[in-house]
Amino acid sequence: MTAPVRTRSSADLIRAEEPVLANNYHPLPVVVASAEGAWVEDVEGRRYLDMLAGYSALNFGHRHPALVGAAHRQLDRLTLTSRAFHNDQLAGFAERLTALTGTDMVLPMNTGAEAVESGIKVARKWAYEVKGVPADRATIVVAADNFHGRTTTIVSFSTDETARAGFGPFTPGFRIVPYNDLAALEAAIDETTAAVLIEPIQGEAGVLIPDDGYLAGVREVTRRAGCLFIADEIQSGLGRTGRTLAVEHESVVPDVVLLGKALGGGIVPVSAVAGRRDVLGVLRPGEHGSTFGGNPLAAAVGTAVVELLETGEFQRRADELGVLLRDGLSDLTGKGVVGFRARGLWAGVDVDPALGTGREVSEALMREGILVKDTHGSTIRLAPPLTITAEELEGALATLGKVLARG
Structure with a gap:
């Protein structure tokens, strides 16, 4: 040291x-x-x-030497272009990450909270353009005691008063149900529901692990209802639970996976929204963006992280x-x-x-x-x-x- x-x-x-x-x-x-x-x-x-x-x-x-080495090599070449131009690291990162997670497409961002915000935007856009929800009526079902970040929109559906108090008015469009209660979740879904957004394991709440079958039940309920299942794997993903993703413990494949934290290897902030092509494909140029999201330094480190996980x-x-x-x-x-x-x-x-x-x-x-x-x-x-x-x-x-x- x-x-x-x-x-x-x-x-x-x-x-x-x-x-x-x-x-x-x-x-x-x-x-x-x-x-x-x-x-x-x-x-x-x-x-x-x-x-x-x-x-x-x-x-x-x-x-970690593999991650520090990747960062050093990239620091000597190129660190940022913004997404105004292509860079030679991003496509490879996206290809490796989609293969690792079993998804089709990646939206690169920086922080976990940005990934959550991006997932919310994508779900709403998908609800309007694909599901046919009337404009500005889309709802998202979330779980009590969640922790998805601390932006204004995210604390709008938090049940932690320390995170909420003094930060209103809050963003509408969210329905909160008890965690690990499949019946309550199903009852909250209707024709306006764009997505169910949950953590497979609630970290901030004290590493709360749902009953066996809960995640598979969420997958089945959302499939029947014609809405998206978004799994927030920002803390639980990328090896932490003994699987690449925590949902793999129940062989569940969500429509969208939110990643962050470990994706940057402890070196740079890297996050991503990974999901089906027909979901992320609703975004068009100019509708969402990030100056630093997908920058070559982040992509190089992220690729090195994926390489470590590919071995199992x-x-x-x-x-x-x-x-x-x-x-x-x-x-x-x-x-x-x-x-x-x-x-x-x-x-x-x-x-x-x-x-x-x-x-x-x-x-x-x-x-x-x-x-x-x-x-x-x-x-x-x-x-x-x-x-x-x-x-x-x-x-x-x-x-x-x-x-x-x-x-």
Whole structure:
């Protein structure tokens, strides 16, 4: 790992941020200066095992050599043209990504929220031009406790008041139903429904995994109703759950898949809307766009990410190490852990509230050299890089047990 430049302490740097950075996050009090693989180092030289991996943006660890190499090579050639011109990286990226995801066409964007916004626009356009929904009447069914981003439109269909309060008026056209309730979802669909938009696994809500058959049921309900199934795989996709896409656990093929986070390899923001040709084909030049979406640097890194996934190695690692993760959390159940949900290398862990909040547990783990992040209440999320070793994972679980035993 490259030695960090130690000019100021963590405390000094955190204080320096306070007057100049808006409060959109509440980070743990650690200042990372360098990283490699599953490990990060702060400005004072302390090392931490990263068990969050940038909310799945770092599925391949920090500074994976294949991804850094692809970025360096492209930096020496071309970084941006805008989509006013073609570039020599974009078509190859799109071809490889469609092959990986079993789709026909790709719309490249930058952030996950942009992918969601783009998916909403495409679904509405498809509803008007293909399904025949009257103008400005299209609706989209979503699930309660969702997290799809924080733009104005997206928070319009959030049920998290922290994300919503103070940001109205809200965008109409969304119907919210309970997650994992197929009957409620079916009842909400009518002739105006353009799409059902859900996360196959709800990450921000605490890694909520639906019942077996739910995703297949969503696919069947949307097929019968003649509306689209849009799967938000921004956190759950690209190897995290032991499959390329989380929907593959039920052999489901959505009409549209939203990708992001890991698609940029932890180097640049890359997202994409991937789907059927007759759906994405409704867009015409000038109706949607992005100055940076599909830029050659992003496409080169994205292609390198796809190449890593094409071998299946990382999906297998997540699947195999996921067994170790589940076994370790099972051993801690009743010893400070009151419940957990896990799939692949992704888990939501409910800690006994008597032992502290999720934030307090995260801070205690940080002091022991393990980085995780809390979500609601006393729940913490574990999402280590897929490059983590069995020994590193076992060490993290042992440390969690030690922190919980201290109370």
